[in-house]
Amino acid sequence: MTAKKVLIVGGGFAGINAAKKLGGDSNCAVTIIDRRNHHLFQPLLYQVAMAGLDPSDIASPIRSMLNRYDNISTLLGEVQWVDVDRHVVGTDVGELEYDYLIVACGATHDYFGHDEWEDFAPGLKTIPQATEIRRRVLMAFESAERTSDFEEQQRCMTFVLVGGGPTGVELAGAIAEMARNTLKRDFKTIDASHAKVILVQSGDRILKQFPDPLSEYSKAALETLGVEVRLGNRVTNITADGVQVGDEFIAARTVIWAAGVKANPIGKGLGAETDRAGRVVVGPDLSIADHPEVFVIGDLAAAKDKSGNPLPGLAPVAIQQGHYVGKLIRAEAAAKITVSDRRPFHYLDKGQVATIGRRRAVMQSGRFQLKGTLAWLGWLLIHIVYLNGFRNRFFVFLSWAWSYVTFARGARLIVAKQWKNNATE
């Protein structure tokens, strides 16, 4: 049998897990292409933004994650178009043919038609964005220390988080804790613990994918940390000076966007049906209509569970989809099954967890609910276990232990963007 050419677009949770299932003696020649050289453990990205972890703690080169498999090639490159009829993908390093295509290139944040807000309110999806947010947060305190204008000082010490999902909640809690603990002793002019952290949520509760009591608890926990939680508020404008929320203008130097999500435009190029957020509608086997050889998985896919409810854009969904498609292609490449034998993908929901701060977290699995210290320990454990690569796991564990004991944040560096001799910024 000639080996099947499998092309995987994207090295996130979905793509890397599909690749792993296809590695080894699978009668497949696999190529995985990504425009970044690293796989990113996104659930901990906010800790890089908050100076708790280093980028390399949560990222691993895709090459080295897969280098044990002789049948997998890693390519650093950008996909430009897909021709599903000719079975060809165009990239900046030439055209690639495939027998099976797995599209797993995820999503970015969406400014709801206001892309001009991005300059003033970065989102958090990549390492450069995390270090940019870190730079902005730390520089805000530095600017507050330097100015003698009281109003400007207040503006520098005001932080607005837009969006009450896990990222917004984690960031709000982390900024409040950093201001009250880590930075408190560092400044002479300002009192960093007076920083104002505001979380703006359009809905009527935060962490809305969790049961009501856990949302309530999370709001109260944030408020204990000094975060102001504004529910039922919608951001209508963002400028260099601050944020317009309904009738009120909040003067704020630092605004972080943790609201909408928009699928990678490559999804649209497949010619299949897409939903409002640009996600590609897939069948029960995660392939697109009329093309059983083209799969879309991860955040880019609009997949449904048995009851017809859309699956959320979460790491566990992406991982399970990757495993499912990898195994399926492996079986077909070995001629053990054919397309008509495909069984539908079934998402096993093990539950969810979100953290607010030190010893404050929420956890839910089926009807089981947990909050507080135990949930926080559960959160730590789950993230350590799922973190790829022993080195990362080990170093992250040590960083956390260290920060827990000392309240310090080791990675508190403001790094210039430019590298040249005379660069000022």
Next chain:
Amino acid sequence: MTAKKVLIVGGGFAGINAAKKLGGDSNCAVTIIDRRNHHLFQPLLYQVAMAGLDPSDIASPIRSMLNRYDNISTLLGEVQWVDVDRHVVGTDVGELEYDYLIVACGATHDYFGHDEWEDFAPGLKTIPQATEIRRRVLMAFESAERTSDFEEQQRCMTFVLVGGGPTGVELAGAIAEMARNTLKRDFKTIDASHAKVILVQSGDRILKQFPDPLSEYSKAALETLGVEVRLGNRVTNITADGVQVGDEFIAARTVIWAAGVKANPIGKGLGAETDRAGRVVVGPDLSIADHPEVFVIGDLAAAKDKSGNPLPGLAPVAIQQGHYVGKLIRAEAAAKITVSDRRPFHYLDKGQVATIGRRRAVMQSGRFQLKGTLAWLGWLLIHIVYLNGFRNRFFVFLSWAWSYVTFARGARLIVAKQWKNNATE
């Protein structure tokens, strides 16, 4: 007694050590100003460039290093001018008066009048430069893997280091080791261990501050690693395509500059005599002529030892000068001594050490010479001991232990320069 106002410009080895000596009950109100928020342990910067360490392993916020001293303020800002007659320093955050001024703002690399070479051959003095070099080295292998043009592949896999001092030697050794060990299994098309690493040195030996036999050993050790060492060669041009060395043009995608050094231009603004490299000539007490209240220390100073030989631009010199000036000002502020009681600065030369690679290093102290595994262990020990902050020390030690055992380099990330959603680079 009113407290003396002491202004320290620069938070490198010299400035931070002067500050520490002035901290506490010293009758001094100290301000330390730096345009970066962190102190950098420069001797290990090459390991950040070579993906062995993370930036935060070798950098600490200046604020937190000094936050235990109530009489020291840290300011993030840039010095624009110094008026030694009026005792005022102009900065981007206003004017600052002083009773004592300590200028310790170091040096950058010098392209010998060819600043246009910088684009093609970055130097290594700051964290952004280290990450830029890391990006270039890793991208060179990626590009070699992607191209099908043999000549271009060779060019991508050729690395030229200009300068045979410790930085050039360390980088050359590290690139050769990374290619032969860490990256070897990662690529399918190219054999990373065929990378060509060329060290170009204008003088007739490398590490010329070491005794002859140690220079010889270092050259042989580099050659064992596969590095081509070219002595008596001078670079006459650098372009995007490669390097002109005498009559020969070496096609190379990656060139790193580790040659000349040029003092910070603030030195010239003091009105005192400067040497050819722009360093400020100081007296035996490290103050400038006619201004006993203005000290210049660290790489910016052209100081001399007892025999009249110029002191090298090394960390131990800067540290000892910082201690000396700190103690001197402390004594004068307490009215224990006056200017006429000042004793000259004396540099205690404890020796020097440089590393080439795993278990390969050279060490010299007085007439004592050491090379090989023991010198390498000595190098490790010295750098761990002098690294500031227990966290950094602990984590660097673990990173090294890990790399030693596994040959892996944990920080092998290529991170984009731009953070925006649609950024491609």
